[in-house]
Amino acid sequence: MSVKIKGFCCNYTASVGVEALKQAGLVPEDFDMVRLPCTGRLEVQDLLEAFEKGADAVFVAGCMIDTCHNMSGSKRAAKRVGYAKKIIQELGMDQGLVEMFFVGRGETGPVVEAVREMVSRAEAADS
């Protein structure tokens, strides 16, 4: 079964585009990523709506805590991911289906790893 993964990243994470990653076979076809100016702008509502629109798992890839371009953007994003975890748990979902990853600037490898991790969590939750 193919799982649908939705990611959000900031302008400074993952230098390679999603299409290129798909063409290289590094991420599944059913992966979509939204690039934001800063993950600190992401709201809990955006994470919940990603599930409502069909994502099986959702993640955020933001800057390393101490190197965030906007000082505390990724820290804020992590807190909102935490609140989204609480809400999906109240809905009877596995709270691991939404996750925050801290990624070095311009590094694509950790984002690919994040996608694979979320695929594995979504498959486990579905089994």
Added chain:
Amino acid sequence: MIIAERKPVNELLDMISGVKKLLVLGCRGCVAICSAGGDKEVGIISAALRLGRSRMGEPIEIEEATLVRQCDPEYLEPLPDMAKDYDAVLSTACGVGVNFIADRCEGVNVLPGLNTTFYGANLSSGEWIEMCAGCGSCVLHLTGGLCPVARCAKSLSNGPCGGSTGGKCEINPSVPCVWHRIYDKLMDRKEEKRLQEIMPIRDWTTAGHGGPRRRLREDLLP
């Protein structure tokens, strides 16, 4: 301000069981300031309910709106018209807003989205603490500005009780004994004589024990 918190999503889903079209109605008063029921929280609650209903295989149509306040009649005036196309209105105001809608907006099926908890202050981002019980008979001038009604677990008028140890309350070592603090404060102010005065037995009728309270100011009446 009035402090409130979101009800658990499952409780809200039970409450709106059978509702096909819902208006989630926020309030930009106290509940927006304490991050429980303003515009942002209306968005989060709506998204959570849409997701929950979608997972139940019973999709729901939800619209979002926020009023300046839900405790003043002028802001509620448009509500009966706004709400006529909805099966229910989930208010994210405090209990005052929900009651006021139920009283004044005929035909509106209003439901509470929040649990209203206390009158409190904002200690830091994300942390609120009770400071006032709204008892209607303020004694703060006698207690160094610290409220024994709201902040003493036993609401003692003449404390501390025997359970105060090392300045902490017996209910929880993280809770300061407010009577210990009152004592320190009055000693610092050289007002220790106050500590020897026995406060009379309280008349709790002003605290709502005499039924719902009403305040009138003749000069402001229409």
